[in-house]
Amino acid sequence: MKKLIIYYSQGGKTDLVARTLAKNLHADLLRVIDLKNREGFKNKLFASINAFRETKTEIAPKSVDLTPYSTIYFGTPTWNGNPTPAIITMIDRCDLKGKDVILFATMDSNRGESNVKRLEEKVKMRGARVIESFTIATKDKTPEKLAHDTEAVIEIKDLKMY
DSSP states (O other), X not given: OEEEEEEEXXXXXXXXXHHHHHHHHTOEEEEEEEOSOOOSHHHHHHHXXXXXXXXXXXXXXXXXXXXTEEEEEEEEEOBTTBOOHHHHHHHHTOOOTTOEEEEEEEESSSOHXXXXXXXXXXXXXXXXXXXXXXXXXOTTOXXXXXXXXXXXXXXXXXXXXX
């Protein structure tokens, strides 16, 4: 039973969570790259608007073959209470029929639940079965604390069973 973690990370915190999950769950990793410049105040403002509107973006890789995987994780930071355009674009390009999906969102504030709820709606429309979801608060956490919190979620949610 192969697992794949598909995620987007801009600042590195979601990357750390995804890598910690992959290491502990023996999963493959696929980082989605947003080819649009999201740096700087103006670009971050537009990125937040794009997340709210679910505007598609150019990504790399353009798509992924999920055939070898039975369980797919999707992870994203929370932008204005929403998933990032890069992860929404990737989900819309995936055939998730018959796949078990686990969703996660990182967040500086407390708006990650709305992010995960929207991810759940999106993957279900693509034919997936959501078997678990979680959020991880990242604000003011050291990399060590963030890795520790991720490992705690693995135990609490019993993610090794999937």
